[in-house]
Amino acid sequence: MAQTSSNMLPLGTIAPNFKLKDTNSNNVYSFEDVKGSKGTLVIFICNHCPFVHHALPEIIMIANDYRVQGIGVIAISSNDVKKYPQDSPEMMTEFAFQNKIDFPYLFDESQEVAKAYDAACTPDFYLFDNLDRLFYRGQLDDSRPNNGIPLSGSDLRSAIDTLIYNRSLNETQKPSIGCSIKWK
Structure with missing residues (x-):
């Protein structure tokens, strides 16, 4: 299983906007459509990656726990579907x-x-504050x-709590590790 690390986009970067089709609803969403009142979590995932399969139960729990607290959550798959039809x-x-x-x-x-998010792997996590500035990018936890x-989701949960409760941010953030995005 090959491992790729996050590129660690600079903190403070403004969230790149997008308009993409949701495979759950067939609606088209932009960043503005999904952003939360306190922040927004953008996660790059795909269907076939064992790292995503491993992390998915905690990702879903985090989404459920924090959406009610004002965090918008969205997942994006960017893999080349010609080479990876399972995605x-x-x-x-x-x-x-x-x-x-x-x-x-x-x-x-x-x-x-x-490319706009400088995403490199799945899963890759980007947490933006309520002004759409990058607040955290990195791993879910050490698992x-x-x-x-x-x-446990400890790294991401700590970052979200820090954002919601206006605490001091830990500048040391570990990159996520997962499967590489399958580029065309």
């Missing part, structure tokens, strides 16, 4: 249904959104497939 929009719809993903799961066919560390 096609139709399979994204099925994946979301099977895994009870009830937040928007958008398809970035052109890969322009992934990885087969490393024996249980999922």
Whole structure:
């Protein structure tokens, strides 16, 4: 299993906007449409990555826990579906249904959104504040497939709590590690 790390976009970067089709609803969403009153979590995932499969239960719990506290949540898949047909929009719809993903799961066919966010891996997490400035980018926690560390979401949960409760941000942020985005 090849591992790729996040590129660590500079903190304070303004969230790149987008208009992408949601594979759950067939609606088209922009960043503005999904942003939360206190912040927005953008997650790059895909259907086939073992790192995503490993982290998904905690990702869904985080989405459920924090959406009610004013955090908008959105997932984006940017993989090349010609080379990886299991990541096609139709399979994204099925994946979301099977895994009870009830937040928007958008398809970035052109890969322009992934490039704008400097996304490198799946999962890759970007937390923006209520002014759309990048507040956190990095890992969910130290758990990885087969490393024996249980999922906790501790790094991402700590960042979200820091944002919501206006605490001092820990500038030390570990990159996420996962499968590389499958570029065209």
